[in-house]
Amino acid sequence: MKMTEGVEWTAHACALLAALPPGIGLPANALAEFHALAPAYMAKHMQALARGGVVESVRGAGGGYRLARPATDISLWDIVEAIEGAEPAFRCSEIRQQGPCVTPNGDFRKPCEIHSAFGKAEMAWRAHLKSVSLADIATEVTRKSSPQKRAAVTVWLQEKLA
Amino acid sequence: MKMTEGVEWTAHACALLAALPPGIGLPANALAEFHALAPAYMAKHMQALARGGVVESVRGAGGGYRLARPATDISLWDIVEAIEGAEPAFRCSEIRQQGPCVTPNGDFRKPCEIHSAFGKAEMAWRAHLKSVSLADIATEVTRKSSPQKRAAVTVWLQEKLA
DNA sequence: GATATCGTACTCGGATATACATTGTCCGAGTGGTGACGG
DNA sequence: CCGTCACCACTCGGACAATGTATATCCGAGTACGATATC
Numbered sequence: 570m571k572m573t574e575g576v577e578w579t580a581h582a583c584a585l586l587a588a589l590p591p592g593i594g595l596p597a598n599a600l601a602e603f604h605a606l607a608p609a610y611m612a613k614h615m616q617a618l619a620r621g622g623v624v625e626s627v628r629g630a631g632g633g634y635r636l637a638r639p640a641t642d643i644s645l646w647d648i649v650e651a652i653e654g655a656e657p658a659f660r661c662s663e664i665r666q667q668g669p670c671v672t673p674n675g676d677f678r679k680p681c682e683i684h685s686a687f688g689k690a691e692m693a694w695r696a697h698l699k700s701v702s703l704a705d706i707a708t709e710v711t712r713k714s715s716p717q718k719r720a721a722v723t724v725w726l727q728e729k730l731a
Numbered sequence: 732m733k734m735t736e737g738v739e740w741t742a743h744a745c746a747l748l749a750a751l752p753p754g755i756g757l758p759a760n761a762l763a764e765f766h767a768l769a770p771a772y773m774a775k776h777m778q779a780l781a782r783g784g785v786v787e788s789v790r791g792a793g794g795g796y797r798l799a800r801p802a803t804d805i806s807l808w809d810i811v812e813a814i815e816g817a818e819p820a821f822r823c824s825e826i827r828q829q830g831p832c833v834t835p836n837g838d839f840r841k842p843c844e845i846h847s848a849f850g851k852a853e854m855a856w857r858a859h860l861k862s863v864s865l866a867d868i869a870t871e872v873t874r875k876s877s878p879q880k881r882a883a884v885t886v887w888l889q890e891k892l893a
Numbered sequence: 894g895a896t897a898t899c900g901t902a903c904t905c906g907g908a909t910a911t912a913c914a915t916t917g918t919c920c921g922a923g924t925g926g927t928g929a930c931g932g
Numbered sequence: 933c934c935g936t937c938a939c940c941a942c943t944c945g946g947a948c949a950a951t952g953t954a955t956a957t958c959c960g961a962g963t964a965c966g967a968t969a970t971c
Contacts, residue, residue, distance in 0.1 A: 570732065570733070570734045570735070570811075570815045570820050571732070571818075571820060571822070571914090571954095572732045572820040572821045572822075573732070573954070573955090574822070574824065574954090574955090575954090575955090576821065577821070577822075577823065577824065577826065577845070578826070580845045581826055581827065581845065584844075584845070596903085596904060596905090597904080597905080598904085602830065602831065603830050603831070603832065604826040604827070604829050604830045605826070605829035605830045605831075606826065606829075607955090607956065607957085609956065609957050609958070610955070610956055610957080612904090612905075612906085613906095613907095613955090613956085613957090615905090616905075616906065616907080619905085619906095626904085626905060626906090627904085627905085627963090627964095628903090628904055628905050628906090628961090628962055628963050628964085629902095629903065629904060629905085629962070629963030629964040629965085630901095630902065630903045630904070630963075630964050630965055630966095631903080631904090631963095631964065631965075632903075632904050632905075632963075632964080633904075633905090634905090645845070645848055645849070645852075649732075653732045656733075658732050658733060658734040658820075659734045659738065659739070660733070660734075660736070660739075661739065662736065662739065664739065664740070664743055664766040664767070664768065665743065665766070667766050667767035667768075668764065668765050668766045668767045669764065669765070669767075669883075669887060670765065670880065670883040670884045670887050671880075671883075672877060672879040672880045672883055674877070674879070675877070675880060676877060679875055682746075682867075682868045682871045682872060683739070683742045683743065683746065683807070683868060686807055686859070686860070686863045686868070687807070687860070689859055690807075690856045690857075690859035690860050691856065693855045693856060693858075693859050694852045694853065694855060694856035695852075696855075697848070697851055697852035697855050698848070698849070698852050701848045705844075706844045706845060706848070709844045710844060713841055715834060715836070715837070715838060717834040717836070718832065718833075718834045718837060721831075721832040721833075721834055722832045725831060725832050733915095733953090735915070735916090736915095736916090737915090737916090758942085758943060758944090759943080759944080760942095760943085769916090769917070769918085771917065771918050771919075772916070772917055772918080774943090774944075774945090775916090775917085775918090775945095775946095777944090778944075778945065778946080781944085781945095788943085788944060788945085789924090789925095789943085789944085790922090790923055790924050790925085790942090790943055790944050790945090791923070791924030791925040791926080791941095791942065791943060791944085792924075792925050792926055792927095792940095792941065792942045792943070793924095793925065793926075793942080793943090794924075794925080794942075794943050794944075795943075795944090796944090894971105895970105895971085896969105896970085896971080897968105897969090897970080897971095898967105898968085898969080898970095899966105899967090899968080899969095900965105900966090900967080900968090901964105901965090901966085901967090902963105902964095902965085902966095903962105903963085903964085903965095904961105904962085904963080904964100905960105905961085905962080905963095906959105906960085906961075906962095907958105907959095907960085907961095908957105908958090908959085908960095909956105909957080909958075909959095910955105910956085910957075910958095911954105911955075911956070911957095912953105912954085912955070912956090913952105913953085913954080913955085914951105914952090914953080914954085915950105915951080915952075915953085916949105916950080916951065916952080917948105917949085917950075917951085918947105918948080918949075918950095919946105919947090919948075919949095920945105920946095920947085920948095921944105921945085921946090921947095922943100922944085922945075922946095923942105923943085923944080923945090924941105924942085924943080924944095925940105925941095925942085925943100926939105926940090926941085926942090927938105927939085927940080927941095928937105928938095928939085928940095929936105929937090929938085929939095930935105930936085930937080930938095931934105931935090931936085931937095932933105932934085932935080932936095
């Protein structure tokens with residue numbers, strides 16, 4: 570069970586966007602450059618994020634991507650949902666209803682126990698992700714980073730936003 | 732993010748094994764037949780389960796797979812670990828250490844906030860799975876199933892164990 | 894000098910190849926049971 | 933009639949294809965900015 574690395578890329582990109590003044594965005598190229606990632610592939614992931622309603626896209630010169638909502642209203646789960654989709658990792662294909670021992674009048678209204686257990690586990694997982702907002706991450710990052718780092722980011726941003 | 736369907740197959744197979752008398756097993760063919768699954772593929776998954784120490788394999792005529800421990804000591808997580816591996820779904824590749832703004836004396840001893848958040852979420856997920864044992868599932872299944880179903884299973888088992 | 898218009902550069906968006914993991918299948922290795930043979 | 937041995941059927945184990953999904957890239961569509969020509 571492996572999560573797409575696009576989730577990591579876009580999560581970091583959104584954290585960067587969350588550190589910007591509200592309403593300000595960056596093009597996909599800049600977002601990729603900030604973490605030394607493949608620009609084209611990053612662009613593709615940002616498209617998914619736009620389709621998911623996490624970011625808004627602005628075309629044309631000076632355009633780019635910006636957060637669609639305040640950073641406090643965007644959780645890590647929103648990003649995962651936009652990139653990976655909302656389907657659960659464990660998909661019950663109801664194999665209990667197959668085989669030589671299934672009775673014709675079998676009652677399958679009760680949920681599959683295995684399905685139920687995995688469903689509960691996944692709900693706990695999602696709840697954790699929903700409880701972490703971009704604002705949390707952004708503040709943690711800016712607060713913990715060194716003054717040199719913050720200065721370097723400021724210079725880089727001024728160049729990109731000019 | 733999708734979990735291998737082998738997890739579902741082996742989980743149901745283990746539930747069946749847990750319903751058997753202690754020490755008794757079934758060949759992979761029978762386990763596949765019980766849920767109308769591809770025999771060869773089921774065999775492959777059972778091998779992974781054996782490597783993971785969840786079941787023991789017995790070769791030769793009359794052999795098969797049986798639980799390596801009491802059903803109360805086997806959790807759903809043990810099965811997931813055997814099939815999917817213990818690696819977390821979210822793998823942090825530390826992209827925060829890349830890019831034009833990383834300072835030479837950057838201090839990365841503090842864990843990545845995004846990595847940390849996903850790690851906590853995944854731990855909650857695992858904890859849920861670890862709390863559900865095969866015994867729980869087996870008893871739920873046998874208790875909830877209809878008498879006709881139980882009779883059909885008994886007949887089928889007598890044929891297979893003969 | 895101000896304004897309307899055209900061109901250009903920049904950015905997103907989707908369509909298109911490639912690599913890798915999962916899915917699916919097969920044949921060889923090993924083991925217990927069974928029947929035949931000899932005592 | 934009983935014990936031993938060889939054979940055979942059964943089962944696991946790993947090696948080998950086929951398929952699907954994630955990865956990676958490119959080119960076309962659309963928009964804002966700026967230069968230019970005109971009034």
